[in-house]
Amino acid sequence: MTTTLITGANRSLGLETARRLIEAGHTVYAGMRDTASGDDARALGAHVVQLDVTDQASVDAAVASLPELDVLVNNxxxxxxxxxxxxxxxxxxxxxxxxxxxxxxRVTQAALPLLRASSNPVVVNVASGVGFTRWLTTPGHDEYPVAAVPYAASKAALIAMTVQYAKNLPGFRVNASDPGYTATAFNGFGGHQTVTEGTDATVALATIGADGPTGEFHDRNGRIAY
Known part of the structure; x- marks a missing residue:
């Protein structure tokens, strides 16, 4: 049985990722800041855990509550x-x-001891094409009109972090996913993809074997060349 922790799993992409991984046979722990918002995750069969990624005590308690861990989805x-x-x-x-x-x-470092005990440790960082400078500067891409500095900078950093974690953890599969422009509350439901389409890359990377890719950036069509 594969045990998976997903952060931000109470709605939208995180909730759909939980649904799909449970369907794939994973035991899913759905991390969220407010467990009162976890009814949808519970209905799917997920184990709801309180987890605020900005609070070390919350992260430590959430990880300590896990019996084991094979897959971490930083969503x-x-x-x-x-x-x-x-x-x-x-x-x-x-x-x-x-x-x-x-x-x-914070979450990844706290989870490392459990992941190291897994026979197939996997980390998926949910990034964004908004953090990919080639698309930010290419007219016609969904990312091109985006002017926000903090979000783009954070996702660019996350893509680079993914590469560096992969280099430091050769026994792991560490990759980043791009959900694409997906209709969620995050963007006022303005995206042109469904949440299922938006989780294709994350789910694919969360279910890879020990011979799968690492240090890569994928969207639902496959690898995005840096």
């Missing part, structure tokens, strides 16, 4: 409150980095 993320440069200040970028970057490190 929790925030969009932030600054969408240009006129409304940008240091506090605005700090808030986004605290969840999207530092939070991923």
């Amino acid at each position: 929790a993320g925030v969009l932030g409150s600054a969408f240009g440069v006129d409304d940008l200040d240091a506090a605005a970028i700090d808030d986004v980095l605290a969840t999207n970057v530092t939070g991923v490190v």
Whole structure:
């Protein structure tokens, strides 16, 4: 049995990832800041755990409650409150980095002892094409019109972190996924993909074997060349 922890699993992409991995046979622990929002995850058969990626005590308690761990999906993320440069200040970028970057490190580091005990340890970091500079600068891509600095910077950092974790953990499979422009509350349901399409890459990377890729960035069509 594969045991999986998903952060930010109470709704949208995290909840759909939980549904699909449970369907694939995983035992899923659905991490979320407010467990009162976990009824949908419970209905799927997930084990709901309180987990705030910005709070070390919360992360430590959540990881300590797990009997074992094979797959970690770092899905929790925030969009932030600054969408240009006129409304940008240091506090605005700090808030986004605290969840999207530092939070991923906090959870991953806490989970490493359990993952190291697994015969097939897997980490999937849910990034974004908004963190991929080639798409930010290519007219016609969904990412091109995005002007927000904090979110783009956080996801670019997460892609680089994924590569560095993969280099440091050769026995692991560590990859980043791009959900694409998916209709969720995150973007006011403005995306053109369903949540199932938006979780294709994450689910594929969460179910790879020990001979699977590592240090790569994938969308639902496969590997994205750096």
